[in-house]
Amino acid sequence: LVTYGRATVVVTGTGMNTEIGKIAALMNATKEKKTPLQISLDQFSSRLAMVIMAISVIVFGLSLWRRMPILDSLMFAVALAVAAIPEALSSIVTIVQAMGTQKMAKENAIIKELKAVESLGCVSVICSDKTGTLTQNKMTVQQVYIDGNTLEPKELDLKNQLHRYLLYNAILTNDSSVVDGKGIGDPTEYCLLEMVRKIDLDEEFFRGVMPRLAEIPFDSDRKLMSTKYMLHGEPTMMTKGALDVLLDRTTRIRTGDGVRPITQEDKEAILAKNMEFSENGLRVLAFAYKEADASYSLTLEDENDYIFTGLISMMDPPREESKAAVVDAKRAGIKPVMITGDHKITATAIAKQIGIFEEGDIAVTGVELDAMSDDELFEKISSISVYARVSPENKIRIVNAWQKKGNIVAMTGDGVNDAPALKKADIGVAMGITGTEVSKDASAMILTDDNFATIIKAVANGRNVYRNIKNSIKFLLSGNMAGILSVLYTSIFALPVPFAPVHLLFMNLLTDSLPAIAIGMEPPEDNLLSKKPRDPKESILNKSFMIELLLQGGLIALCTMIAFHIGLAGGPALASTMAFATLTMARLFHGFNCRSDSSIFKIGFMSNKASIGAFAAGTVLLMLVMFVPFLGKLFEIAAFSTENILAIIGLAFVPTVIIQLAKIVKNR
16 A cells, blocks of 8 residues: 555556455455354254154144144144244344453454354464564564674664664664654564664664665565665665575675675674574564665665674563463463464574473474475474464465364454455454454454453353353253143143143243343353363254253153142143243243353352343243233133142242252262
């Protein structure tokens, strides 16, 4: 994006033939995947529909066998199907996810796609950029290597001719600036200005008296930036960049005794110092210069035959919270992976400090990755913790390889060239501070603080959202299961119908929805990150879930049928009234059971005030139906006694007592 200045431009490609076009092509070729919850709910819905249709057909057949009128039999079968299918499920899933996004926004993670909230819960790999996400993005100069000596930045002296050439290069081959005390520009360049300011030099003075004649901007392929100035009356070309590139173009070296040809020993000493800096997690810039002609131009062919000046090492310190976040990620069974443009040794050193790189792990460069076949990458990917100097295509290969292993992958990025990988990943995470609009558009989540620790918080929240959704489903289905079992029992034994269609609709549409939403608001438990990510292929209706549904639904149905038989002594109408009231009340109590796998005493009765409110609202609705004559007539409520009411409350409470006792025993 050109924002100012003048240039003569040679157009070599337009549209899809440009570099941006290549990225657009990668974006178009990248397909988005369904989230694990979407896949699971699709499977769940189809199976549930088949089961409920089969039960409804059986009930319809039994009703006809008992010589009920066809219309009444059909009405009852349809009402049972309506009651058995949790219509509120889709809206409750959406509401729970929406509440999750609200909470995450307060913790600096903005969710663009609602479905991404739950996907975060089963993330097993996080591929994170280093700079600004794992580190502070505040580069500071650490040490300077010049004429075979390692110096502190404050030891540099403008009066020393050797130091002067290095300082000129740091100031002039630099596009950053200081405006109102704030650094503007690339953090690496800005830290060089901070270095010269600490020795009381004013970069604006030097830039004023020595205007730039020509430049070749930095690019990631050359890894160099070159400028031309009049230095002491002589046209001089100054270059900074990666040592491995610049040293190969160097033929001379400047020392305290002047300029002389560079020897192999000189190069080995420079490389050894570079290795030492890199192993300590420092980023290293090399500086060189040469005499040039007085023209106002520079070409790539000019970037040769340099005089080596020195090295400046810098550090972008890790964020204080990064190490703890990496520990949390590993405790949660998540593999953190670092992706950076730094040298492999520097990147590995930082990764070791943060805890990402451990004994037995591998670090690879983009070049080494290109040399690997897909099969080789598939075999090695679990051991690779650091990727250095990778391309956009490399990032897509990394994501693809992890996904082939069955993992759910989160990928961070901030540049235009990160967009294809962000779209390919299960969770694309863009940087809110440094990120481009293209990266934000391609992502599912935006970090407003560009912080890796925020991703871990979002993962914990995603796990809690899924847990709450699953518990809400458990609540809805176990209550519906109780209703189905009650109807099947009375149908098989030729007893009066236990519920009028209006009873089933009341339970399903009114009293069930509020507790289910309240369960979706359950706060996270302390051990949430101590568990491994769930298998994204695991269905909600797995074996243990189905057993729990049958046991809990059967227990509620048993108490409901006891109430039904008590009422049957007073006639079918009273039996139906008592069954309806007991089942409704039991389901309201059951909302507390479904809040967690732990007992109510462990999680705290008052820790989720919404569940208390939902219980109170449901109880009030039931009381209105039971005690207001107009509504009683509408809901076919028969006259009942105080003993009947006490029996209803007692029997409704029994399943919750048994379930809570079972949880206490299981937890112990």
